[in-house]
Amino acid sequence: MTITVKFFATFHDIVGVSELKMNMADAATVGDLIARLEQQYPVFEGKLDKLGLVAINEKYAHRRKELQPNDVVALFPPVSGG
Known part of the structure; x- marks a missing residue:
């Protein structure tokens, strides 16, 4: 199945593109x-698995969530503010 993966903030910087078809x-x-992306981009060094937030089709999702064809998966680094 084909999905779209969107990267934001520092994750975008690591991959070098804003989105990939996978x-x-x-x-x-x-x-x-996540395991595949961390293998493909070793510079993530576990950041996706340990720190990243994931949304599928604009709804937050758990790591166990099964992907569906044409899903749009967004990956966000942790954010803070004040």
């Missing part, structure tokens, strides 16, 4: 996607 296996989860 082919994932049927029944792949958000966790599977």
